[in-house]
Amino acid sequence: MSTTRSTRPPRTLVHPGPSPLSQRWRAGRVLPLVAGLVALVTACPLLFVALEATQSGWDSAERLLGRPLIVTLLWHTVSLAAVVGLATLVLGFGAAWLIERTDLPAKRTWTVLAAMPLAVPEFVHGYCWVSLFPTVQGFWGAALVMTSSLYPLVFLPVAAVLRRSDASTEEVARSLGHGRAAVLWRVTLPQARPALAGGALLVTLYLLGEYGAFAMLRYTTFATAIYTQFETAFDTASASLLALVLVALALLVLLLEGRTARRGGRVVREGSTARPGRPLPLGGWTRPALAAMAALVGTALGVPVYALGYWLVRGSSTTLPSASIWALTATTLGYALTAAAVATAAAVPVALYAWRRDTRLARALERTAYLTRALPGIAVALAVVFFAIRYAQPLYQQPPLLVVGYAVLFFPLALTAVRSSLAQVPHGVEDVARSLGTAPLSVLRRVTLPLILPGLGAAFAMVALTASTELTATLLLAPTGTDTLATQFWTYTTGLAWGAAAPYAAVMTALSVPAVLLLTRRTLGGTRIPREATR
Amino acid sequence: MSGLTVTDLHARHGHSAVLDGLDLTVGDGQLACVLGPSGCGKSTLLRVVAGFHPAASGTVTVGDRVLDDGRRRVAAERRRVGYLPQDGALFPHLTVAANIGFGLPRAARAERAERVAEMLDLVGLVGLGDRHPHQLSGGQQQRVALARALAPRPELLLLDEPFSALDAALRIDLRVEVAAALRQAGATAILVTHDVDEALAFADRIAVMRGGRIAQAGTPDELFHRPADAKVAQALGEANLVPADLDGRTASTALGTLPLAGEPAENGAGQVLLRPRQLRLAPVEEPGSGLLVQVVGSQFRGHDHRVELSADADSGLPNRLVAYTDASPPAPGSAVRLTATGPAHALSGSAGESAGAPTVYVSASSSR
Secondary structure (H helix, E strand, O other): OOOOOOOOOOOOOOOOOOOOOEOOOOHHHHHHHHHHHHHHHHHHHHHHHHHHHHHOHHHHHHHHHHOHHHHHHHHHHHHHHHHHHHHHHHHHHHHHHHHHHEOOOOHHHHHHHHHHHHHOOHHHHHHHHHHHOOOOOHHHHHHHHHHHHHOHHHHHHHHHHHHHOOOHHHHHHHHOOOOHHHHHHHHHHHHOHHHHHHHHHHHHHHHHHOOHHHHHOOOOOHHHHHHHHHHOOOOHHHHHHHHHHHHHHHHHHHHHHHHHHHHOOOOOOOHHHOOOOOOEOOHHHHHHHHHHHHHHHHHHHHHHHHHHHHHHHHHOOOOOOHHHHHHHHHHHHHHHHHHHHHHHHHHHHHHHHHHHOOOHHHHHHHHHHHHHHHOOHHHHHHHHHHHHHHHOHHHOOOHHHHHHHHHHHHHHHHHHHHHHHHOOOOOOHHHHHHHOOOOHHHHHHHHHHHHHHHHHHHHHHHHHHHHOOOOHHHHHHOOOOOOOHHHHHHHHHHOOOHHHHHHHHHHHHHHHHHHHHHHHHHHHOOOOOOHHHHO | OOOEEEEEEEEEEOOEEEEEEEEEEEOOOOEEEEEOOOOOOHHHHHHHHHOOOOOOEEEEEEOOEEEEOOOOEOOHHHOOEEEEOOOOOOOOOOOHHHHHHOOOOOOOHHHHHHHHHHHHHHOOOOOOOOOOHHHOOHHHHHHHHHHHHHOOOOOEEEEEOOOOOOOHHHHHHHHHHHHHHHHHHOOOEEEEEOOHHHHHHHOOEEEEEEOOEEEEEEOHHHHHHOOOOHHHHHHOOOOEEEEEEEEOOEEEEOOEEEEEOOOOOOOEEEEEEEOHHHEEEEOOOOOOOOEEEEEEEEEEOOOOEEEEEEOOHHHOOOOOEEEEEOOOOOOOOOEEEEEEOOOEEEEOOOOOOOOOOOOOOOOHHHHO
């Protein structure tokens, strides 16, 4: 090998194949374009809500925002968020700590049971409590129902962090002379802080966006006020103003979460190098711990299951054309599956781009796409409605609009699933495949897509199952005359036909069970032995 | 197969220049090694040659095909340049046979199966074609990755620290095997590594890289015994850099007058390289010449002893010298008589330049 600086550049460019030197990665430009387009579409709701709100003009805006209604709504929303947030943090962390750090018996069963309340949609939770105990309503009713239905959102990520983090930090703290309580407070809790903050964020966002449960519990929040303004008063300007305030609240929460999470320590070692510690022996505390878990699961899962069973048995006397429920299930699934296909297909380019290029643009695109997650469902639905009314009148109250609404609403779910499956793909396989003479599209078809197929499946399933139990956006976007399980259920419950509503609630819950199992397995890592371990 | 010529290559990551006017030539059928510390740009060099990273300017030529001239470039899949990354990057969803056959034309089934069998034989994995990557050991995975890269008969094969993820014993075995397999296949290959032993064991030619350029290129022997400067000398192994008065063919040092190797050096004050093997220790009471130095410490390494020595400050020697001896050295603190044998090699750069001095870039062409 000699290094020569003076070699003259060759005069002719000799080409190897039919196509000459490619013009600067032609294929490399399509992906960012598509990814950017998708991010733009998912960012649209925010734009439309703002646009619509400005239509009302300053005068009416001032009038509306200056009314005591806003203060009431703010107080209702913030106080409920504070109480439910605190309660879910305590319950979620407590349950996760008992299961992951102590020798509590039957851990696997408790894990599944503790996560399962997520399978019951919030408005079905509300229905179950209200139909059994008519006194459950107002602030404390809402706090009880929302806490028992949302605490798994804290439980799951905290359990995941506790499971993955290395126990040696806790052991070192013990060796430095700290007692168990001090270790819990000074080591375990700070380690779980990002997960706690993330969980609290999700709880708050769900609270902000929830309509059905609050309507049922007769508790006024932004979401119920927006819905009332839009559906009964046909006051789109007021509705979008309120939605804008709601979006601002959501973004504020997102900002707060970002600060808290960043202050928390990162887990230094996780995954395969982490070593689980010896579980803390509960000793005489085993019975109280079991009783606490039973009380939690009994309240959050037992009550809904009992209520559904009760009304299914009671309601069978009321005449119910059993054919209609299957037809509705089919309609619901049709919409949900289509939306899932659209959302998953849209998630692939964004995830791929962010995975391949760790550039500022790629990160920004991905973050924009995640931003929708912070938008309350009702705001997204409203934005889609405005878009249709203004720019796509023929689409208004047509099936494609509902599909688009679902796809935009649940895009972040799909993106998360696709992204995490891409993270499992060994680095460099795409490069190697290309060096073996495979064109970019073939690489996608022969290597990348087969490798992320499980992730695509997970994304598809999560979106489909979540969309099939969606109520708020469906009420706003469903074509005239079309009912889904959720809207039919809603019609019955608003007429206080508890028995008639039960089968729909039961089907929706049953549809959600696989989604929750999937989520639990994905969050906690399941039982699969990591690939490295078999090497 | 044909050789690689890289001329005045520049490449950037964002705004920072990673390759800064790099020149490199690898002859047809040669196994070359690019040796350099992490962060010197050696992986980027491979990625530019493979077509995964664009060159900012300069040319990359394989045989008579220009692959990249800074403006237009051949797509990675049309280059016929094989690539073997650090972790092998096997396709986890495909069997070993399908991995190896990935780059072969899909239409010609029979020929494909034949070539896969041939490759399995070459890397010594006959009978494992139906396994999946996760059922193989780390060494076997790397062998499959090599077979996969060689199967389509690339004109050039790039190996990016392919042995670094393996444990020490396996690493030594595998690099010998891989070098043998590459020679058997007649491949032109470039191995990138930061491990000197690997470079010396593997390559016909070594290029020492630093700061986005090739500091010096040559045969392992040339680089080891006749490095262009102190840094190259240290990159190839432990080096004693001894100040000397150069006088055409001899060098007078504190350890005596030594013949100079190679071409006559410039006269005047300079610096010579003495490898640890060139230093001899003798008991103080033994008659003869030699400088008195102190033993600071020693390590027994199985095949020899590595001895650290310190000389008086006024002797003009660096404050730490290293010698390798076959006999057991005296205890730390005792004095020994130190002599040097064999020809010394004069390094360019001013006298007294120590290891910590700023890097002097030597024009690469001066090495030949």
